[in-house]
Amino acid sequence: MQKWIMGGLFFAACAFAVVLLFTLPGKAEVAEENNPTMPQVTLDTASAEAIVQASCITCHGDQLQGGLGPSLQQEGAQHNAEEIYTIVTKGRGQMPSFKDKLAPEEIANVAMWLAEKK
Numbered sequence: 001m002q003k004w005i006m007g008g009l010f011f012a013a014c015a016f017a018v019v020l021l022f023t024l025p026g027k028a029e030v031a032e033e034n035n036p037t038m039p040q041v042t043l044d045t046a047s048a049e050a051i052v053q054a055s056c057i058t059c060h061g062d063q064l065q066g067g068l069g070p071s072l073q074q075e076g077a078q079h080n081a082e083e084i085y086t087i088v089t090k091g092r093g094q095m096p097s098f099k100d101k102l103a104p105e106e107i108a109n110v111a112m113w114l115a116e117k118k
C-alpha cells in the first residue's frame, strides 16, 4: 500500500517536472523575442560595411545620411550595440525586421559597427 502511495507521489512529481519543462522555456522564449540577446562577436568592419551596402542603404542612404529611414551617421550617439541589435532584429515602425534575412552574428556585427559611429 505504501509503495503505491510513493509511486503515486513520484508520478505526480514527474508530471509536475514535465509541465515545468514545457512552460519555463516558453516564457524564456517570449522574453527572448521582446529583448533578443546579442551574440558576442568581434567587430569585422569589412563584413559590416558589405552587409550595410547590401541591406540598409536603400533606406538609410549610401553614406548613411538618411532617406526613407533616419541618418545613421551618428547612430552610436543614439543607441548602444544591444539597442541597435534589437531594432534591426525586430524592426520598428517602417524599419523592417531582419530576423529572417540576416544571421544573428551578422546583425550583431553591424550593430557594433554602427554603435562606434558617434
Ligand code: HEC
Pocket: 051, 052, 055, 056, 057, 058, 059, 060, 068, 069, 070, 072, 075, 078, 079, 084, 087, 088, 092, 093, 094, 095, 096, 098, 110, 114
Ligand atoms: C525599408 C527601409 C529600411 C531598410 C531596408 C532598413 N531600414 Fe533602418 N529604419 C528604417 C526606418 C523607416 C526607420 C525609422 C523607424 C521608426 O520610425 O521607428 C529605421 C530605423 C533604424 C534604426 C534606428 C535609428 C534611430 O536612431 O532611431 C537603426 C539603428 C536602423 N534603422 C538600422 C538599419 C540597419 C542596420 C539596416 C540594414 C540591416 C536597416 N536599418 C535597413 C527603414 C529601413
